[in-house]
Amino acid sequence: MSVQDRHHPGAYTVWLIGLAAYLLAVFHRSSLAVAGLVASERFDIGAAQLSAFVMLQLLVYAGMQIPVGLAVDRFGPRAVMLAGAVLLTLSQTAFAFAESYPTALVARFFVGMGDAMTFVCLLRLVTSWFSPRQIPQITLMTGPIGQLGAIIAAVPMTWALSTFGWTRAYLLAASFGLIITLAVLLRVRDEPHSRSVRGPALSWTNIRRSLADSWEHPGTRLGFWMHFVTQFSSTVLGLLWGYPFFVEGEHTSENFAGTLLTVMVVAVMFAGPVLGRFIASHPWHRSTLVMGIVLAIMAAWTAVLAWPGDAPRWMLVVLVIAVGVGGPAAMIGFDLVRTSNPVDRLSAATGIVNQAGFLASLVTVVAVGVILDHTDQNYKAAMSFQYVLWGLGLVQVWRYRVKTRARLVRDDPERWARHAGLG
Structure with a gap:
């Protein structure tokens, strides 16, 4: 080793x-x-x-x-x-x-x-x-x-x-x-050689500087939008609307709806180590991987929502697997934070990113409920709201991917020269 x-x-x-x-x-x-x-x-x-x-x-x-x-x-x-x-x-x-x-x-x-x-x-x-x-x-x-x-x-x-x-x-x-x-x-210690670690006092000046410096770095914003665009679909299905969508929208049995949600969780668990190994070996492909996963999720949803009548059961299985992969893909945003911020503001930057997917989830949970109430429980119309957030998220991921690379060229041209063209 x-x-x-x-x-x-x-x-x-x-x-x-x-x-x-x-x-x-x-x-x-x-x-x-x-x-x-x-x-x-x-x-x-x-x-x-x-x-x-x-x-x-x-x-x-x-x-x-x-x-x-x-x-x-x-x-x-x-x-x-x-x-x-x-x-x-x-x-x-x-x-x-x-x-x-x-x-x-x-x-x-x-x-x-x-x-x-x-x-x-x-x-x-x-x-x-x-x-x-x-x-x-x-x-x-x-x-x-x-x-x-x-x-x-x-x-x-x-x-x-x-x-x-x-x-x-x-x-x-x-x-x-x-x-x-x-x-x-x-048994838990903050660091290997220190039981507890303390940072600078939380004055308003330090708080503003930490948050401003974290948000100013395009790598933090790239991580934010990665988390935003990948997580919300699985969260919305898992926490509230998945079971009603499958039972009332796709007319599955209650047992099969429960099985689908279990398959989604299993997909989350299996995808995590695979994605982790990939980005450890190919850190310059992180944003490319995220965009590919989001496009796959969109394709799976499009197939289900565009299907005339109820989608085939195998298609719903494919859907929950694709959506499930989005859960661990959101974690890639934290890796962007880690490589874009010094340790003294790492957790503040992580907190900024970690709220992204849950804000997107909250917006979607509310929007789906509102659309259902105004369309006589039309689940396909309600779930189509997700495309709004996917479109916004993908545009922002691409935008800050460009800005993050430009920042690296400016701050560390030698490192960029070694890895230019790798993703």
Whole structure:
């Protein structure tokens, strides 16, 4: 193993604990997906109020990304991850005891906050503990493995709700946070030679400078639009509209709709390591790869939406596989951030990028619902809204790909000369 391929001793232990914290965060994020009917009865709410839970979590998650990134640059990933784990545990406990809709909304608000405080920390730990050549592979494995939390939230939570009831089921889910909190406290270090790392104080001047410098670099903006254009389709299907689209729009059975969503998650998990290995070996093809994946997703959706009547079942399988690949492809945006920003503002820049896909998801979730209400539940018309965001995203990826390369030519002409023409 070459020096470039070596990781620090204990790197995988730190990564696995951080990954467990992220997996638990995804579990808490997704735990309401299988409790919709129970929640409707418990809080005496309708479909619109139920969907507000999802919209609220997306808003909070996206809105917290920049503050969390700044906090990680200031206090280190370990401290922020600990705070997130504690907040998730307490808020999920509050959700277990909630008996009114407003109380439940407040609890889910803080679940969203705790969720938002995990992923950026994990990416920062990966950057600190692994070698430059390993970082892309580990990064693109992290997101897909974390999605196991969504699978774990399905069958076990369904069983727990039917067996123990609402309060005990959510208390059981919250209790796992105690284990994660203890593991992070005892075994996670910010860097191999330092338990805790602190950055400059968070004065308004430093905050403005960090955010301005991060956003000014075209590589950060390229990463933002990569994340924006690749992730939202899988998020929208997985969190809210996938099941209704397949059952009511394509008239599949409920079992087959569930199978399709499972296949999408499996595609996410398998695509991550493959894409990670590719960009580690071909870093100059990252934007080309993203644009190719988005075009493939658009082609799959076009085939389904343009099909007269219900699309064949095999075509729906192809669709969820293509859409699933978009999930880990969004992680490529973080690799652009890593190679475009110094370490002292890396998490702030990561937070900027991480909000992109969730903002796109939020816009799409709302737009699909509005279009459905105004077209007598025409799912094909509603899902066609995605082309607006794909078109915007692809134009911006191409635009900032050109600007990023021009910036590299200006700042490091020797490096550009060695790699010119490689993508």
